[in-house]
Amino acid sequence: MPAVEVDRLVVRYGSLVAVDGITFDADFGEVVALLGPNGAGKTTTVETLEGFRRADAGRVRILGLDPWSDHTKLTPRVGVLLQRGGIYPIMSAERAVRLFGAYYEDPRDPDELIDLVGLGSVARTPYKRLSGGEQQRLALALALIGKPRVAFLDEPTAGVDPAGRIAVRDVVVALRTGGVCVILTSHELDEVQRLADRVVIVDHGRVVAAGRQGELQGGSEELRFAAEPGLAIGDLSARLGARVTEGPPGEYLVPAPPVPALVAELAAWLAERDLQLGDLRAGRQRLEDVFLKLTGPGVAGAADGSSGRTSPASKRPSRRGRTRR
């Protein structure tokens, strides 16, 4: 039995379908990331798994139980980090961790936990006076105080400074080593690449791709290069034995395994014509390319690493607009 099973989950807010048939599962000792742009349905999915929302259709099981109807059986064994807030503003980390510890049968040691998330020096500072990253790390500590078997971390590194990110990463690795099933969401590709064993890419409430990072990125073996626009593609294709295409002007794709022989042929062909080679990328795509290809506004932009970078930041309308009031 997997720790988390999601089978054709559908969640609606009135007429708006926020989650439209998402399926995935996760095992103990595994970190699975839901990756997607804002408004993709990640938080709605996670909040359904946490028992805050009821599935309109499909099946959801956490530790074999229904998070909605068996909520009270699950709360002792599930850790939750909300996307934001959730902590008394005037309460210090020290008091919050001790209070939450009292809710659980066999909690972790509060002081150890505070040190683990790196809040030792601000343990007595009220929550409202902590930095965004410190607040998020306290929320992470509260998610772990009850020694959960499954942890849901909604955007655990959002607004967290670099030192905090390392702390969060270390904690996630420790959870995995300890056999905890970790489900996290993120719209930040770098974090997902560092943290997750498996990635489920979500857009418009649907899974657009899922797999181990290697699987997702290994799918297309190809060679990309840049040179001056308008090359004689037909001639080059014949030389390389593959159908070369020009995407945006000056950017070319060779759909063939990027073995050294192929690169040598390409270099020779360009040299014979005295052409400059602007950029050369071989082998696996980065997850970012996969992500942008699948969820981005257009494939063309995704081919360009530099312009593609702006996409995660250019957020869609906030998901706040679609939460139930």
Add this chain to the structure above:
Amino acid sequence: MRLRALRAQVAAETRMTLERGETLLVTLGIPVVLLVFFTLVPVLPTGSRHRVDFLAPGVLALAVMSTAMVSLGIATAFERSYGVLKRLGATPLGRPVLLTAKIVSVVVVEIIQVVLLVGVALALGWRPHPSAGLAVIAVLMATIAFAGIGLAMAGALRAEVTLAVANGVYVILLLIGGVIFPLHELGGLASFARLFPTAALSDLLHTTLGSGPSATEAWVVLALWAVAAPVVAALTFKWE
């Protein structure tokens, strides 16, 4: 285990209540100031009775309202807007224990208020003739009624709106609740004022701590509020 969670939650709720300056002002500061000021300064139409004999029961009623309605309502509203209630819903604490903790915490603060206010009133010359049992029953019924009103606001309105409405209602019910102005001095307003739990409670405290038979009407009004307000709160409360 449940008991450990309840104890921790009561301690946390009570401590946060007592740490908030504005809460202390409304739960302890204002009642004490009203009691002392209007006892020492003869501006109120309290008739032949000693001023403190009238003021002490009324101010006790005000204290119950300030804690059970204003302080509880505003604190809960902000906890809702900060996502605290939502987050607690994902812990094994559970809503029944959380609600119990809040009510127990209100009672703890009320005990502090009663000790302080009764002490001040006795020092000012108050000579009560208490039917303490009935007074305690009236206070508990009023606590449930006011808590219901406070939570109904907290669960339906935005935090800032709850803040404004709770304070507004507090001031109005202070004026027409038999707290500092005797109800019979309110003229035509009196029968309207008697529909509210503040007037009912101050009425019952005046009679159970002073003299005269307590009015059946006041018991009925208080009982109705103690049933209706929590029911409305339970039906309309939105946790996030």
